Structure formats: C-alpha cells, structure tokens
Amino acid sequence: MAKIMLTVQYDGTDHAGFQMQPNVPTVQGELHRALSTVLQEPVTVTAASRTDAGVHALGQVVTFTTEKPIPLSNIAPAVNDHLPVAVNVVSAQRVAESFHPRYDAVEKLYSYRILNRQLGSPFISRYAWHIPDDLNIEPMKAAALVFVGRYDFARFCAAGSSVQDTVREIYRFDIEGEDSAIQMYVAGDGFLYKMVRMMVGTIVQVGLGRLTVEQVEQILVGTDDTKAGPVAPGCGLCLVRIDY
Amino acid sequence: MAKIMLTVQYDGTDHAGFQMQPNVPTVQGELHRALSTVLQEPVTVTAASRTDAGVHALGQVVTFTTEKPIPLSNIAPAVNDHLPVAVNVVSAQRVAESFHPRYDAVEKLYSYRILNRQLGSPFISRYAWHIPDDLNIEPMKAAALVFVGRYDFARFCAAGSSVQDTVREIYRFDIEGEDSAIQMYVAGDGFLYKMVRMMVGTIVQVGLGRLTVEQVEQILVGTDDTKAGPVAPGCGLCLVRIDY
Numbered sequence: 407m408a409k410i411m412l413t414v415q416y417d418g419t420d421h422a423g424f425q426m427q428p429n430v431p432t433v434q435g436e437l438h439r440a441l442s443t444v445l446q447e448p449v450t451v452t453a454a455s456r457t458d459a460g461v462h463a464l465g466q467v468v469t470f471t472t473e474k475p476i477p478l479s480n481i482a483p484a485v486n487d488h489l490p491v492a493v494n495v496v497s498a499q500r501v502a503e504s505f506h507p508r509y510d511a512v513e514k515l516y517s518y519r520i521l522n523r524q525l526g527s528p529f530i531s532r533y534a535w536h537i538p539d540d541l542n543i544e545p546m547k548a549a550a551l552v553f554v555g556r557y558d559f560a561r562f563c564a565a566g567s568s569v570q571d572t573v574r575e576i577y578r579f580d581i582e583g584e585d586s587a588i589q590m591y592v593a594g595d596g597f598l599y600k601m602v603r604m605m606v607g608t609i610v611q612v613g614l615g616r617l618t619v620e621q622v623e624q625i626l627v628g629t630d631d632t633k634a635g636p637v638a639p640g641c642g643l644c645l646v647r648i649d650y
Numbered sequence: 651m652a653k654i655m656l657t658v659q660y661d662g663t664d665h666a667g668f669q670m671q672p673n674v675p676t677v678q679g680e681l682h683r684a685l686s687t688v689l690q691e692p693v694t695v696t697a698a699s700r701t702d703a704g705v706h707a708l709g710q711v712v713t714f715t716t717e718k719p720i721p722l723s724n725i726a727p728a729v730n731d732h733l734p735v736a737v738n739v740v741s742a743q744r745v746a747e748s749f750h751p752r753y754d755a756v757e758k759l760y761s762y763r764i765l766n767r768q769l770g771s772p773f774i775s776r777y778a779w780h781i782p783d784d785l786n787i788e789p790m791k792a793a794a795l796v797f798v799g800r801y802d803f804a805r806f807c808a809a810g811s812s813v814q815d816t817v818r819e820i821y822r823f824d825i826e827g828e829d830s831a832i833q834m835y836v837a838g839d840g841f842l843y844k845m846v847r848m849m850v851g852t853i854v855q856v857g858l859g860r861l862t863v864e865q866v867e868q869i870l871v872g873t874d875d876t877k878a879g880p881v882a883p884g885c886g887l888c889l890v891r892i893d894y
Contacts, residue, residue: 417772462773483768492772525726528661529706531735533773 407471409503410481412437412451413496414466419532419641420492423459424466433457433493437468440488444481445474454507454648455514458600460640462533465496465515465647467507505650513577513649515593518606519642523586534587535606535642541613543583548619549612550579550590552626553605559598561625561634562608567599574598579605591646600637608635651715654725655745656681656695658710661736663776663885667703668710677701677737681712684732688725689718698751698892699758702844704884706777709740709759709891711751749894757821757893759837762850763886767830778831779850779886785857787827792863793856794823794834796870797849803842805869805878806852811843818842823849835890844881851879 414437422430426438434451441449451468476484481498489495519534521527526536553576560572576594583589590609592602608625611617617635624630658681666674670682678695685693695712720728725742733739763778765771770780797820804816820838827833834853836846852869855861861879868874 415772417776486770491770491775494770494772494775496769525740526730526735526738528659528736528738529777531738532661 407473407503409469409471409501409505410478410498411467411469411501411505411507412481412485412498414463414468415494415496416463416466417492417532418457418459418461418463421459423461424453424455424457433463433466436489436493437485440485441470443488444484445472445476447472447474452507454511455645457643457645458640461643461645462641463645466645467511467648469501469505469507471503507648510650511648512595513593514596515591515646515648516597516602517644517646518590518592518602518638519644520588520590520610521586522583522588530587531641533641533644535610535639537610539614541588541610542615543581543588543613545619546588546609546613547581549609549617549622550581550592550605552619552622553579553592557626558628559601559626561628562601562604563598564600564604564637569598572598574601581609603638603640603643604634604636606635606638606642610638611635651717651747653713653715653745653747653749654722654742655711655713655749655751656725656729656742657740658707658712659738659740660707660710661776662701662703662705662707664736665703667705668697668699668701677707677710680733680737681729684729685714687732688728689716689720691716691718696751698755699889701887701889702884705887705889706885707889710889711755711892713745713749713751715747751892754894755892756839757837758840759835759890759892760841760846761888761890762834762836762846762882763888764832764834764854765830766827766832774831776885777888779854779883781854783858785832785854786859787825787832787857789863790832790853790857791825793853793861793866794825794836794849796863796866797823797836801870802872803845803870805872806845806848807842808844808848808881813842816842818845825853847882847884847887848878848880850882850886853879854882855879 424433426434451470454467482495485495521534521536556575579592581590668677670678695714698711726739729739765778765780766785800819823836825834
C-alpha cells in the first residue's frame with residue numbers, strides 16, 4: 407500500500423469550501439471523484455487545511471492511500487484530466503505511512519488581498535476584499551505585528567470549532583501596499599477556525615481608524631471587552647504553502 | 651432626453667455572451683436589469699461589440715437613452731450596486747444623440763492570452779487558452795504580421811454572420827512571450843464574427859509547426875484550400891479598448 411501526497415491549487419469561488427458536503431460542489435468532492443475514476447477504486451483524501459467556502463489555495467496538501475501500482479509522474483496529469491479547471495493537482499509524491507498532512511505541518515503560509523479603491527473589478531474582486539473606503543496602511547502594519555508571537559488566540563476563533571488548545575504561534579505577518587492593492591502574508595504553526603480572517607478584519611478596523619493598535623493588543627490578551635473585528639470575506643484569502 | 655455612454659468591464663466566464671438571450675445569464679441582461687432598477691424605467695443598451703460566451707472585457711462600450719435627470723457621476727456607483735461582481739461599470743459620460751457605439755468606433759483593441767506549459771492553473775486558465783504542447787513563438791510573430799493591412803477576411807469569418815462586406819483593416823498584431831505566458835494584442839477598424847479567435851487559432855497552428863507562415867498568407871488571400879485554424883477558445887479573449 408502506498409501513501410501519496412498531492413499539492414493542489416484551486417479557485418474556491420464556486421466551491422462550498424474544501425470539505426465534502428452533500429449536494430454542493432466541494433474541492434474534496436472533486437478530488438474524490440477524479441481520483442476514484444483514475445484509480446478505479448474508492449479514494450478518500452485527508453487535507454492539511456479545511457479551507458472555507460470561497461477561499462483559494464496555491465499549495466493545499468492532501469494525502470490518500472492506494473493499492474494500485476500507478477507511476478507517481480502519471481498521477482497529476484491523469485487526475486487533472488478529470489478535474490474542473492478550478493481545481494488542479496500540481497504534483498504527487500510518495501510519503502511515509504505515518505505522515506499526516508495536518509499534524510505534521512510545521513508552518514502554514516496564507517495570503518490575504520484587499521482591493522482598496524472606489525471602483526471594484528470583475529477580475530480582482532474575485533480574489534480580493536473590495537474596500538472602497540480609504541485604508542491607512544501604516545497603522546495596519548503595526549497592528550499586524552501585534553499578532554506575531556505565541557499567544558492564546560481564543561478571541562480570534564469563530565464559533566463552531568471544537569478545538570481545545572487555542573494557543574498558536576504566528577511567525578510573521580507582513581503587509582505590503584502598492585496603489586490600490588494591499589497584500590498580506592501571515593505564517594504560523596497553525597490557525598484556529600477563521601482566525602486569519604478575524605485578524606484581517608481587526609487590522610482593517612485599524613486601517614479605517616475605528617480601532618487603535620493598542621486596542622488590538624488589549625483584545626488579543628483579553629483586557630478589552632471590545633470584540634475582534636468582523637470575519638473578512640473568504641474571497642481574499644489564499645492558502646499559499648505548507649512546510650513539513 | 652440624454653444619451654449616455656458607459657464603459658463596462660466583465661468576466662465573461664459565467665455568462666452566455668454579451669447579447670441577451672432568454673433563460674441564460676448575459677451581460678446585456680445584467681445591465682438591463684441594473685439600469686432599469688436604478689432609473690425606474692425600462693432601459694435597453696446598445697453595445698460596440700457583441701462578445702461571445704466566455705469572452706472578457708476591460709473596455710466594452712454601451713449606450714442608452716433616458717429621460718431621467720440622474721447626475722452622470724452617480725450612474726456608475728448606483729448601477730454597480732445592482733450588478734454582480736463579474737460585471738462593472740467603469741465610467742459614464744454624455745454623448746450626442748447621433749453617436750453609435752459600433753458604427754462610430756475607429757479602432758478596437760483585443761488581447762488574447764495563452765498559458766503554454768504542461769500544468770494548467772485554476773487562476774490563469776480562466777483567462778487564457780491552456781496549451782500544453784510547446785509553441786514556437788518566433789514564427790507565430792511572423793504569422794501575426796501576415797494579417798496586418800487591409801484584406802478581405804472572408805476566410806476568417808465564422809458561419810452565422812450576415813455581414814456583407816468582409817474587408818477589414820488590421821492596424822497591428824503583436825505577440826509577446828515571457829516564460830509560459832503568451833500575450834497577443836490585435837487592433838483594427840473592426841472584426842468579423844469570431845475573426846480574432848480564428849486568426850489566433852491559425853497562428854497557434856504555426857506555433858505547433860502544422861502550418862507555415864507562407865501557408866497563412868495563402869489562406870488569407872484565398873490561393874490555398876487549407877482552412878483557417880480552429881476557433882481559439884473564448885476564455886483567452888478580452889476586449890481591451892475601443893477608440894472613437
């Protein structure tokens with residue numbers, strides 16, 4: 407039996423998230439269908455990250471096991487033939503049977519894009535949060551740095567998660583702005599349910615002048631009853647890379 | 651009564667073309683619905699170009715007339731509030747009653763994008779023709795130049811057009827290649843039905859080594875019974891700009 411790891415890209419716009427659900431298109435559902443067709447046996451994949459509806463991926467990692475002797479280099483092209491344009495297998499490699507794509511991850515990198523101008527765009531708005539009001543980027547950069555370090559992120563975990571340990575470490579949280587495009591990169595050892603989007607939502611409140619950087623610190627450590635900002639829309643979020 | 655000209659952008663992927671048809675989403679249908687809602691009267695738009703299903707636009711031009719005294723600067727934001735993300739009004743201006751967006755155009759500029767590598771992309775393939783086989787770009791550039799000038803393009807007009815005069819002038823046809831991205835720009839006084847996509851399909855045959863540049867010349871002037879290349883997919887095509 408072989409355990410295979412796939413790196414997968416997808417445009418999440420027209421999917422109800424990664425995780426399979428009945429009667430709606432999901433990335434996992436597409437992968438199950440394509441892999442089962444190619445391998446002619448029922449295949450189930452386990453993902454590093456169960457991305458939400460609308461969230462994109464450049465480097466999602468999934469694993470599956472198979473008894474079939476398919477050459478590794480044939481897997482991606484064969485599976486891609488059975489996937490819609492919105493989902494694409496980038497590469498396939500053999501991993502140890504003990505490997506787990508979620509538990510063995512040492513760093514996950516997400517990006518978040520904002521389009522900050524009056525006019526939306528049919529092309530960019532699909533992959534960005536369109537915010538017409540002026541954002542002040544310097545305090546946003548300072549607010550992002552508040553999250554860097556090892557903290558209990560309980561205030562940045564949306565309801566609906568069953569996780570017990572809410573301590574996570576953020577390695578870096580960089581924000582770059584050029585004209586109307588604001589691009590964020592956040593890397594950490596793991597993220598709670600909707601944590602990236604709640605951090606982004608909070609940082610945007612700072613950019614709009616509705617929260618100070620000091621208030622963000624106080625929300626994080628629990629000394630301010632102000633709630634974390636709203637959950638930023640999924641369309642701006644992209645799972646860029648997972649390191650093992 | 652005022653005649654208003656709108657510049658419109660759209661992602662054509664999920665539309666059955668510009669022109670209104672019953673029971674399918676079209677760009678014209680979206681514009682009629684949004685404009686009629688904003689102006690509270692039935693509005694019909696006339697377009698410079700009836701782009702096909704899947705074709706995108708950065709600079710489509712449409713006109714409509716209205717009796718309602720709406721300030722010009724309010725039109726784009728108000729209409730965009732009623733449009734899906736995939737369609738966006740960039741600007742509105744007043745034009746003379748005699749102005750016609752199609753007949754008065756002096757130059758139309760289209761772009762065509764090709765992704766030339768083994769691996770597709772959920773993000774790029776939406777806006778490009780994915781060709782895994784190696785394309786030789788230098789003869790493609792030479793083939794594109796064959797079309798520059800004033801010719802009878804009857805061989806590059808798809809069935810289904812009722813146009814009588816098939817003479818058109820191409821002002822320029824440039825091809826740029828960088829890594830796996832091939833970008834074409836073609837400008838002319840007008841284009842026949844599917845003409846750009848048939849020219850691109852023919853140029854790609856040259857890039858694949860299946861047609862010579864000389865054969866393209868002979869197809870154009872009608873001395874070679876070889877047919878023009880296949881119609882390139884709509885997803886790679888974008889109506890960039892129309893000059894008046």
